Amino acid sequence: MAGGSSSSFSSSSSSSQCLSYAGCNFLRQRLVLATLSGRPLKIRKIRAREEDPGLRDFEASFIRLIDKVTNGSRIEINQTGTTLYYQPGLLYGGSLEHDCSPSRSIGYYLESLLCLAPFMKHPLKIVLRGVTNDQVDPSVDNLKATALPLLKKFGIDGEGLEIKINRRGMPPKGGGEILFACPVRKVLQPIQFTDPGKIKRIRGTAYSVRVSPQMANRMVESARGILNKFLPDIYIYTDHMKGVSSGKSPGFGMCLIAETINGTFLSAELASNPQGQGAAVLPEELGQNCAKLLLEEIYRGGCVDSTNQSLALLLMTLGQQDVSKVLLGPLSPYTIEFLRHLRSFFQIMFKIETKSPEEEHKGGEKVLMTCVGIGFSNLSKTIR
Template identity: 95%
Template sequence: DLQVDALKATALPLLKKFGIDGESLEIKINRRGMPPKGGGEILFACPVRKVLQPIQFTDPGKIKRIRGTAYSVRVSPQMANRMVESARSLLNKFLPDIYIYTDHMKAVSSGKSPGFGMCLTAETINGTILSAELASNPQGQGAAVLPEELGRNCAKLLLEEIYRGGCVDSTNQSLALLLMTLGQRDVSKVLLGPLSPYTIEFLQHLRSFFHIMFKIETKTPEEEHMGGEKVLMTCVGIGFSNLSKTIR
């Protein structure tokens, strides 16, 4: 499952592109939990919209900055700092504009299990946000992971996501396709990187439930841009409308 920091950084901006926006759209982390016992708590608020807007999101643009969060729960605060230094040592070779926040939860703000992790996002000049996230193994499961190793591996995952490219990262491909399907009866287009196995299966579900087919075009990247092959997804929305009424 996608970690809450990645959802906040990538899913919310994607929702805004479909017209689900406003000050009331937010994810707030009240308590941060780690497996296996969890104990986290978040507040998700979303405004009601009658219809979703079609989108034309086909130019990802160049990377302008990298942001992130290194968090630690019921462990030393230095764990987060060590992850930050390790990730920056790799990412600074490619981009100077990097800022990674540290978030140490303790007392009532922490969950029931110790752990640490990191979420990194790369933002482009056109509003594309690509993410990567990684967390330590649950307590008592698997080998212990050093913070330096986790930070370095998370940075590598982000670089891989940048190589894959597209206007939506691999973890949010299915969300973008779902919102395109439920949109108004108009053409929507989005450029994605190579489709993940989850996205391929999700397309089959969309065809079964909504009887909708996507036009899929393979786009070979221009030589100067490099990166992997891209896929242009096109569909006409089913015109779904929200019929919710106020409860009195």
């Protein structure tokens, strides 16, 4: 069996030449797409001109994670860490665990795992340790609330799909732990998702660790003060973790999710400044700002919220050979680069049309993305 898989792998790599890039940007995108397309990848000049050249610790940790979930990958990094060569192996999956670098949150790693997990040989069940919520990356709460419903739309569902926060960890020291499990599918369903519909309810989580439990209530109070003017169905959970589950650093924050009648989830989130960095943030202020961010996200709208745009586009690309359509808000710079990468790795281009909302009070301009899937089927999955 091993011989069979390696031969199919070598044939796919010989048919496609190595893709070469320069610079440290979009490292995750490139590694993920290289893994899915089976094309080798070379990245040069990674921070070559900086005082501290080469890959950062969180990037090294990410590469180790990719190595863990695949089987037979070849990764070569030069002495200074400025050049990376990656020849992808098979997505293997299984039960794993990984210590993420605390300089980025678990969301940084989880975002990419969400792209890879449906295409594993064995269902992925991975424990990730590190920072669960920070100010940079989408938090685990956010991905749990928005990315999982999106995967379900593509037919990746069932009991096996879950994200569970066992322990919460705030920067700088982290100490959080989550479990991510995802079933595998042979093919993905194409989607026709062009009408988000109206907002039905707002849910959210206000969390606090190693600070007064009252912080969460204060955030909820101020966020509700803004959102209650628009609709009555608001419930924001307060989540105060204690003891071992509270990680190593104090902090608090909030994640708000607006759900529409057609099953679109739009999210916004904010976290307090890490201990010892920046001024102390008032929970009232944070709650208010987070509510305003959610309103902004709703204005931008679309059927997929801005953090998950690229995930939706990837799953559309890898779907069956059928037309997929999705209505998005304004494309984020990350998504635009992702589209370019999709073209270089999969030779697929989207039809991109701008749509101005025909009615008033329907938010800003939207973008309708259309593509035909490449008919990617999960070769690694064993057929029973």
